Amino acid sequence: MNGASHRIRVFEHQQLRVGDVVEGVLFTSQHLDALQAFAKRHFTPYFSLIPEGVRFAQYVGALQVGNLTIEILPKTDADSQTMQAVLLDMLRLCQMLPRQPTPADLHAQRLTLPELFVGQWLESLEQLLLRGLVQGYQRKEAARLSLKGQLRWSQQLRNQARGLPQFITIAEERTTVHRYKQILYAALNRLQALPLSPAQSYKMQHLLFQWPPLPPIKQLPHANQLHFDRHTQHYKQPVQDALLLLQQLQPGVRGGAHPALAMLFDMNRLFETYIFRQLQQAAPEGVNRHPNRLFWQDRYLRPDLLLQLPNGRRIVLDIKWKHLQRLAPNMHDLRQLFTYHQYFNATHSALVYPRVASLSDPDPISFYPVPGSSNVYTMQILFADIVKNGALNKALGQELLERLLLHSF
Secondary structure: OOOOOEEEEEEOOOEEEOOOEEOOEEOOHHHHHHHHHHHHHHOOOOEEEEOOEEEEOOEEEEEEEOOEEEEEEOOOOOOHHHHHHHHHHHHHHOOOOOOOOOHHHHHOOOOOHHHHHHHHHHHHHHHHHHHOOOOEEEEEEEEEOOOOOEEOHHHHHHHHHOOOOOEEEEEEEEEOOOHHHHHHHHHHHHHHHOOOOHHHHHHHHHHHHHOOOOOOOOOOOOHHHOOOOOOOHHHHHHHHHHHHHHHHOOOOHHHHOOOEEEEEEEHHHHHHHHHHHHHHHHOOOOEEEOOOEEEEOOEEEOOOEEEEOOOOOEEEEEEOOOOOOOOOOOHHHHHHHHHHHHHOOOOEEEEEEEOOOOOOOOOOEEOOOOOOOOOOOEEEEEEEOOEEOOEEOOOHHHHHHHHHHOOOO
């Protein structure tokens, strides 16, 4: 970022008020105005407005507001610098980034998600230019000296009556205007509202100079409305990224003086996805995510994970991004697990939480038997160490599997 740009690191659920100074950066009323405008446009769940400030939710990542970038990190026992690298690595492994960062990107720990996203998007536009931009076609009615396209008989008969030799036809003609190129060009123009680094700003201006000027888009399409064939498949990711930029970089209050760009992810989903991918790596044939059973009318039961052991036994796992401070799980979660036992024919279950407050895994505890039933169901609490030796714990799946097998026979 340029010299006028600043960065604040906070943790999920933290409050930020006007006048707060974080890591030497002042959070101003202008920054709050931009966040309020962003919330009004997007009805965002990322944060809630409080008097003279905001309270962040369970979303992590980065939010760029004008010249301020707010990095929102998962709340663990690790420091903010460690968690920045851990978060980026976790997003990469869970394939939740719009684009996967290169090793050089991951090495640059001072790189924010918006910087990473914009930098890679600009690089993808450079590649499109090198490959040659796709041409569009439009139907055009014209007088032609040779027969091409569909003949317009009424106009043709009038021409013949006047002795004119031209054919009046409607035909497809090449044009520089193409819908995908329009979307990319519009996003490039809109990107000028963000305070980019000198290198990214130069690259953006260079692309604008090389890009053919195109008419504005009348209505922004949804990503699902776009169809790519073998000639335009390489446009898919750049166009989807451009739509994300256009949807977020809308002109705000006060002439859009403080645009905002969010690259945020639900920590509940991220934690569940990470546990799933780790267990999938440790037991590739035995992990099923979100299996379902019909429960009542058209409603289904869907546990987070169902683990199938080689001996035929099943374990149901419920993944909770909750900071458990004592060994007392929520009663609703216990009822849910007990129901899963019966519908998924599982004799063992586990609640998986991130490890905080140095809590250790307790021994499994059996549910009291249902009167008249001989089935015995046991449940255990597992604490997952996301960070190990100052980095993302990439052996977590094997660790969890070993602890589950210890008590599931």
